[in-house]
Amino acid sequence: MSGLDGPAGKNLAQLLSGLKYLRIWGDEQVPVQGLAYHSGRVASGEVFVALKGCQTDGHLYIDKAIERGAAVVVLEDAVEPTPGVVCVQVPDTRLALAHMAAAFYDHPSCNLTVVGITGTNGKTTTSYLLEAIWQASGAQVGVIGTVNCRFGSQVRSSPVTTPESLDLQDLLAEMRAAAVDCAIMEVSSHALDLKRVQAVRFAAGLFTNLSQDHLDYHGDMESYFAVKSRLFCELLTDCGDGPQLAVINRDDPWGQKLLPQTSPPVLTYGFAAGADIRPEDITLTHQGIQARLHTPYGRLDIVSPLMGRYNLYNILAASGAALGLGISPEHVVTGLANITGVDGRLEPVAAPGQPLVLVDYAHTPDALEKVLAALKALDFDRIITVFGCGGDRDRRKRPLMGQVVARGSDVVIITSDNPRTEEPLAIIEDILAGLREMNCPRLDVSEAREGHRGYLVIADRRQAIRQAIAIGNPGEVILLAGKGHETYQILGTRRIHFDDREEAAAALSARAKNVTDPDKLRQAANRRKGA
Ligand SMILES: CC(=O)N[C@H]1[C@@H](OP(=O)(O)OP(=O)(O)OC[C@H]2O[C@@H](n3ccc(=O)[nH]c3=O)[C@H](O)[C@@H]2O)O[C@H](CO)[C@@H](O)[C@@H]1O[C@H](C)C(=O)N[C@@H](C)C(=O)N[C@H](CCC(=O)O)C(=O)O
Ligand SMILES: Nc1ncnc2c1ncn2[C@@H]1O[C@H](COP(=O)(O)OP(=O)(O)OP(=O)(O)O)[C@@H](O)[C@H]1O
Numbered sequence: 117m118s119g120l121d122g123p124a125g126k127n128l129a130q131l132l133s134g135l136k137y138l139r140i141w142g143d144e145q146v147p148v149q150g151l152a153y154h155s156g157r158v159a160s161g162e163v164f165v166a167l168k169g170c171q172t173d174g175h176l177y178i179d180k181a182i183e184r185g186a187a188v189v190v191l192e193d194a195v196e197p198t199p200g201v202v203c204v205q206v207p208d209t210r211l212a213l214a215h216m217a218a219a220f221y222d223h224p225s226c227n228l229t230v231v232g233i234t235g236t237n238g239k240t241t242t243s244y245l246l247e248a249i250w251q252a253s254g255a256q257v258g259v260i261g262t263v264n265c266r267f268g269s270q271v272r273s274s275p276v277t278t279p280e281s282l283d284l285q286d287l288l289a290e291m292r293a294a295a296v297d298c299a300i301m302e303v304s305s306h307a308l309d310l311k312r313v314q315a316v317r318f319a320a321g322l323f324t325n326l327s328q329d330h331l332d333y334h335g336d337m338e339s340y341f342a343v344k345s346r347l348f349c350e351l352l353t354d355c356g357d358g359p360q361l362a363v364i365n366r367d368d369p370w371g372q373k374l375l376p377q378t379s380p381p382v383l384t385y386g387f388a389a390g391a392d393i394r395p396e397d398i399t400l401t402h403q404g405i406q407a408r409l410h411t412p413y414g415r416l417d418i419v420s421p422l423m424g425r426y427n428l429y430n431i432l433a434a435s436g437a438a439l440g441l442g443i444s445p446e447h448v449v450t451g452l453a454n455i456t457g458v459d460g461r462l463e464p465v466a467a468p469g470q471p472l473v474l475v476d477y478a479h480t481p482d483a484l485e486k487v488l489a490a491l492k493a494l495d496f497d498r499i500i501t502v503f504g505c506g507g508d509r510d511r512r513k514r515p516l517m518g519q520v521v522a523r524g525s526d527v528v529i530i531t532s533d534n535p536r537t538e539e540p541l542a543i544i545e546d547i548l549a550g551l552r553e554m555n556c557p558r559l560d561v562s563e564a565r566e567g568h569r570g571y572l573v574i575a576d577r578r579q580a581i582r583q584a585i586a587i588g589n590p591g592e593v594i595l596l597a598g599k600g601h602e603t604y605q606i607l608g609t610r611r612i613h614f615d616d617r618e619e620a621a622a623a624l625s626a627r628a629k630n631v632t633d634p635d636k637l638r639q640a641a642n643r644r645k646g647a
């Protein structure tokens with residue numbers, strides 16, 4: 117991380133101020149040009165912070181960092197001092213990195229209204245809703261999340277949902293410099309566990325829901341919850357400089373468990389009578405959601421183009437946070453109406469006279485259940501679902517996803533998501549265990565075309581999408597679940613370009629021309645061009 121764009125004139129003592137450390141070798145007054153947590157990105161005069169990771173240990177790269185000119189090394193393990201290099205031993209280098217990065221950038225979160233959104237599902241959608249609301253109020257907004265990071269005219273790709281603490285503080289500092297008023301960020305459980313947001317001053321924390329995911333990392337639901345709850349129990353109570361709002365889904369059992377652990381001010385939302393923000397007179401259609409919201413700030417008649425009851429939850433969450441942070445009810449109503457959609461979340465790929473294709477990011481049992489229930493309520497003639505499960509991720513959710521999809525769909529096409537380093541057919545086998553428990557029959561293509569209920573296995577995602585679109589009819593919906601906005605597929609350690617929306621558009625266009633293989637269309641077009 118180059119110090120050139122960063123704030124000048126810091127020394128190590130300033131970065132360590134308030135941080136517990138065990139031992140220091142060398143001069144605390146040494147000037148610091150920047151910070152880095154990867155040895156290959158260290159520049160002269162910078163601090164290298166050694167992190168213990170899942171693949172390797174940053175302590176192994178200390179010599180490399182010093183070779184590249186590190187002036188300071190922050191570490192957990194005691195080491196032999198290197199002449200000319202200051203060493204600081206701390207109990208937790210991730211905590212130290214978060215703390216020092218915030219100090220290096222002069223605590224940008226203190227100059228922004230930062231809203232942190234956590235929960236298994238709904239974070240991205242809620243962040244888009246909050247963005248639309250704040251924009252309606254005339255504010256400058258920044259968003260940090262799974263789809264991308266954006267502020268002003270800047271749009272940056274997001275390798276992870278919540279950036280590493282150093283990258284996050286750098287980004288928040290850029291937002292502050294660009295006169296952003298409100299930074300809305302998704303806070304993943306990994307980020308909470310790995311202390312990426314530890315030194316962020318949140319104006320509000322928002323809890324959407326908790327259901328099974330990431331158990332490969334957290335082990336069990338209690339541990340997953342304990343990590344999520346840290347946003348509310350530790351981070352919202354850390355600073356003592358003014359109230360920090362908690363917005364919690366009261367209908368979610370884990371939200372109920374969180375409530376007594378959270379200090380006021382708290383706003384709850386949900387359909388239950390006691391919720392602070394709750395809806396009535398609800399209409400859910402293909403056009404979206406219409407409802408009246410009861411809130412401590414008055415009644416709001418809202419409309420939004422987002423579809424499905426679960427999106428009403430996201431609307432309640434966003435409305436609660438915005439109202440609680442002083443946005444007027446009028447701006448909330450305008451923002452909710454202004455949103456045009458969320459990338460890769462029930463994103464339509466439509467063509468006249470064709471089945472409707474919806475690309476969605478449901479990749480947990482709960483998300484699939486909610487999205488399929490939303491489609492069921494819209495009375496399509498048939499629901500055809502194409503989905504797979506990510507490799508090198510929570511295996512235990514796979515049969516559950518299989519069951520949910522079998523229950524909610526007429527035809528299921530099981531395919532690959534991002535297999536990563538797992539064998540695609542082995543992942544599919546895990547999913548099939550769930551379908552078998554539901555006694556869901558295996559079909560051949562002609563049976564699926566003729567309207568039988570059951571499943572097909574087509575491991576190649578492109579072929580699976582083409583087949584779904586070939587067997588679908590107008591009036592039916594084809595849900596392509598799991599990859600949403602992603603523009604890649606990870607096969608082994610290779611990342612190839614792959615976009616469900618492009619694949620669906622190509623297959624729909626082939627279907628319209630009565631061609632089963634879109635490649636034939638492409639070849640014909642190329643021949644015409646060559647002719
Ligand atoms: C499982 C996980 O979260 N891993 C994070 C972890 O990486 P790691 O444990 O693999 O790190 P490592 O490769 O073992 O390296 C350890 C340390 O040595 C350093 N190193 C390594 C090699 C070298 O030559 N020199 C060197 O200094 C590395 O920079 C690192 O600091 O620490 C890294 C640095 O802090 C993170 O970037 C990395 O996130 C990776 C990219 C990741 O994919 N994370 C995913 C699972 C994730 O966090 N996802 C959530 C979203 C989940 C959701 O859907 O809610 C997210 O917040 O995005
Ligand atoms: N409130 C909700 N409850 C349950 N499912 C939801 C909710 N909101 C969205 N979903 C489903 O979850 C999927 C992912 O939604 P979204 O991206 O908003 O959540 P997320 O928490 O950001 O997910 P991720 O962390 O995996 O990026 C959607 O495509 C939809 O299928």
Ligand SMILES: N[C@H](CCC[C@H](N)C(=O)O)C(=O)O
Binds near residue numbers: 277509534602
């Ligand atoms: N942030 C989530 C995204 C999963 C998306 C799905 N397409 C997959 O690859 O499993 C994860 O890393 O578990």
